[in-house]
Amino acid sequence: MNEFVIRKATTKDIPFLVHTIIEAEKSGTEILSYSTVFGLTELEVKNYLKQMLAEEVENSELSVSSFLVAEKDGVVAAALSAWIEGFGGMSSSMLKGNLLKYFLPKQCFERAAKINNVIRDVHIEYIPNSIQIGAGYVAKEFRRNRLLGVLNKELIESLANTINGEKVIYAQIFTLNLPSMKTYEKAGFDIILTKKSNNEEILKYLPSNEKILLKKVLE
């Protein structure tokens, strides 16, 4: 681990951050919700994500500033994002929605509007003034170095200082993502909510029909 440098992401890391977001969305499957919901190819999704990240909007899952990266010999090995929900007065969902609205073509919205009532069954709201853990990814050649655990610890330490009152961390994952679930449970997170859709159509658009919310309260 000593050979890795942990630092804040910059705009130069955008290609890796795009990869991180995409792989996290897929949750180990081939289903990329940005593609299925908006009717885009993966290449188109990558291009739009690059543009959205380049806007450097803060405090959302599409913020460069929300990410820490682990780097070895100048090569980015892993990335993880987290933010304080609602910091700055805007919900992260609205910030993300604004970016999507601004960059995606009109036909994407029309398609998404028809699908929204299917996928919202597994939607879980973000809790204001809490730490939300977002997308994380480790490049294959750098796995088994516990990089996500290190990034997680550094992110939480840096964010926790800016929260007044009880410091709570949340993470949302699809239940089929067993490795992530085990990692979070080992780290002291508890599952506090499960959202499941019985509409099989959801599996055309999302990696799973079941999502869980995990919570940890910092001492």
Next chain:
Amino acid sequence: MEKSEVINKLTEIFRKVLEDDSILLKDELTANDVDGWDSLSHMLIITEIERLFQIRFKLKELNKLNNIGNLLLLVSSKIVQK
């Protein structure tokens, strides 16, 4: 357009996109107060507002809309500018 008419039209949009006829828009209302107001719904709400009022928002304007009151002011100002 009268402020009341703008509020009525915005209310219709929110109710339609969020599929909730009980939604009442108040100045201090935020996304945290409304179930289902996620990034996708928000995108659809903004798209509908632009379509219905024939206006266009800039990204930096959208990122300052932290409550309905600010949305109402922005929509009203853009209608006047037309």
